[in-house]
Amino acid sequence: MVGERRRFLPQPTPETQPFWDGVNQGELRLLRCDDCGFVIFPPRSFCPRCGGRKVQWFRASGRGTLYSYVIHHRPVPGYTPPYSIAVVQLEEGPRMMTNIVNCPQTPEAMELDMPVEVVFTPIGEGLSLPQFQPAAGGR
Amino acid sequence: MKPGSVAIIGAAETTELGEIPHTSQLELHCDAALNALADAGLRPSDIDGVATAGESPVAVAHLLGITPTYVDSTSVGGCSFMLHLRHAAAAIREALCTTVLVTHGESGRSQVGRAPFQGGFGLSAQFELPFGAMGPPTLFTLPALRYMKTYGVTEEQLAMVAVVQREWAAKNPRASHRDPISVQDVLDSRMIAYPFRKLMCCLITDGGGALVLTRAERADEFPRKPIYILGGGESVETPMVSQMEDFTTSRAFRVSARKAFEEAGIQPSDVDHLMIYDAFAHLPLYGLEDLGFCGRGEAADFVWERRTAPGGSLPLNTNGGGLSYMHSGMYGMYALQESVRQLRGTAPAQVPKARISVAHGVGGMFAASGTIVLSNQAP
Numbered sequence: 001m002v003g004e005r006r007r008f009l010p011q012p013t014p015e016t017q018p019f020w021d022g023v024n025q026g027e028l029r030l031l032r033c034d035d036c037g038f039v040i041f042p043p044r045s046f047c048p049r050c051g052g053r054k055v056q057w058f059r060a061s062g063r064g065t066l067y068s069y070v071i072h073h074r075p076v077p078g079y080t081p082p083y084s085i086a087v088v089q090l091e092e093g094p095r096m097m098t099n100i101v102n103c104p105q106t107p108e109a110m111e112l113d114m115p116v117e118v119v120f121t122p123i124g125e126g127l128s129l130p131q132f133q134p135a136a137g138g139r
Numbered sequence: 140m141k142p143g144s145v146a147i148i149g150a151a152e153t154t155e156l157g158e159i160p161h162t163s164q165l166e167l168h169c170d171a172a173l174n175a176l177a178d179a180g181l182r183p184s185d186i187d188g189v190a191t192a193g194e195s196p197v198a199v200a201h202l203l204g205i206t207p208t209y210v211d212s213t214s215v216g217g218c219s220f221m222l223h224l225r226h227a228a229a230a231i232r233e234a235l236c237t238t239v240l241v242t243h244g245e246s247g248r249s250q251v252g253r254a255p256f257q258g259g260f261g262l263s264a265q266f267e268l269p270f271g272a273m274g275p276p277t278l279f280t281l282p283a284l285r286y287m288k289t290y291g292v293t294e295e296q297l298a299m300v301a302v303v304q305r306e307w308a309a310k311n312p313r314a315s316h317r318d319p320i321s322v323q324d325v326l327d328s329r330m331i332a333y334p335f336r337k338l339m340c341c342l343i344t345d346g347g348g349a350l351v352l353t354r355a356e357r358a359d360e361f362p363r364k365p366i367y368i369l370g371g372g373e374s375v376e377t378p379m380v381s382q383m384e385d386f387t388t389s390r391a392f393r394v395s396a397r398k399a400f401e402e403a404g405i406q407p408s409d410v411d412h413l414m415i416y417d418a419f420a421h422l423p424l425y426g427l428e429d430l431g432f433c434g435r436g437e438a439a440d441f442v443w444e445r446r447t448a449p450g451g452s453l454p455l456n457t458n459g460g461g462l463s464y465m466h467s468g469m470y471g472m473y474a475l476q477e478s479v480r481q482l483r484g485t486a487p488a489q490v491p492k493a494r495i496s497v498a499h500g501v502g503g504m505f506a507a508s509g510t511i512v513l514s515n516q517a518p
Binding site: 074087 | 264271273284333379
């Protein structure tokens with residue numbers, strides 16, 4: 001990245017590859033612990049709650065609520081300011097960083113706790129990002 | 140740790156602070172170290188323990204000509220120096236070494252002799268940076284809106300943190316910014332990452348600091364009033380701010396502070412002077428609550444009512460803080476330096492009769508924490 005103005009791309013590891021493969025195929029995938037049922041994010045090969053090593057991928061609903069955000073006013077490769085950097089509370093339990101899209105990038109339009117749903121945004125090179133938009137039907 | 144069994148006998152910052160384009164980062168460590176050693180009346184050859192972050196203790200020891208029997212390279216961000224003090228106190232008590240030098244130097248502004256940010260393969264690089272996050276202004280700030288909504292904190296109250304700290308900085312000739320500012324000035328300053336304006340964000344400067352510690356029973360051999368380490372705490376939570384358990388409170392703050400206060404045998408009401416690492420304006424609010432100085436959601440009113448301002452009941456960030464004094468990147472060392480100055484009675488904005496000072500640091504973006512309780516009285 002040094003000296004170049006390129007978008008920062010995720011660099012998957014063997015443990016996280018299925019998450020990003022899912023995103024590129026239009027699916028939000030999470031892990032669930034076979035032993036205690038805990039839903040795990042970010043991905044890893046074990047459960048941080050019980051220490052169990054049997055974890056399974058599943059397709060998440062893609063629904064959640066807006067937990068917190070900032071509206072960045074400075075340019076970053078791949079983004080045009082002002083744009084939101086947000087954290088959503090997923091229905092299944094974990095939270096994840098994302099952007100709120102298809103919505104004015106204003107505090108008035110982005111109310112905390114509003115329902116949001118995942119959209120998969122192509123960013124080139126066959127890759128996508130899991131972003132979120134206000135849920136259809138609203139609150 | 141037995142409270143007060145180890146004391147700080149030397150403390151100093153770099154000769155210059157602010158913009159130091161003619162000095163490399165490693166040399167800033169050494170400048171601060173030589174100043175702290177002179178303060179203690181010692182030479183490098185008197186040191187047998189070295190602790191540092193940001194640079195390798197190997198490099199620092201080598202350049203200064205030190206042959207250590209104790210080395211600590213704990214590097215968990217800007218609070219690393221609080222952890223170094225805690226570890227050094229334990230090491231001295233266990234006779235792993237006798238006299239420890241803790242150094243910090245950072246060419247945060249001029250970027251002389253330091254590696255550029257490489258991105259990398261960490262969890263944040265994979266699950267945060269692809270979403271247009273660009274460093275602390277977009278990451279450290281992320282929990283604030285949730286905190287503000289939960290407790291009804293206004294943008295004006297957030298701005299007030301910066302206003303009050305500027306009042307402290309005005310009293311400090313070494314502070315980078317000393318001109319008074321109003322709440323409106325803060326709100327009118329350039330928007331960086333809503334709700335954070337420029338004046339709610341820390342400075343980026345060059346500088347350093349160093350501390351020298353030894354057994355308290357030796358403290359009379361040295362020229363300065365010894366500052367006793369009564370207790371310390373440390374913890375970590377997450378390398379990704381998005382994965383904090385609760386955006387309204389820092390688990391690392393709570394765990395670290397509780398441990399330090401318990402070890403020192405003190406309550407918040409015993410504290411005369413407080414430093415809370417303020418990389419951004421919301422940090423003192425989280426710190427005041429997580430350390431137990433305020434109830435949940437009460438910190439913004441506490442600051443608004445000028446309780447932490449000059450003349451208030453709880454003098455906080457009396458050097459002007461990272462918002463107005465200086466912030467090289469790993470600010471924790473400067474918080475410790477100000478605690479030592481206050482307890483020695485040599486601070487530019489001196490708190491009358493300060494006996495107990497707490498320096499509380501954060502590392503990364505709510506990733507880590509370290510807390511040190513200091514006193515100028517032997518327990």
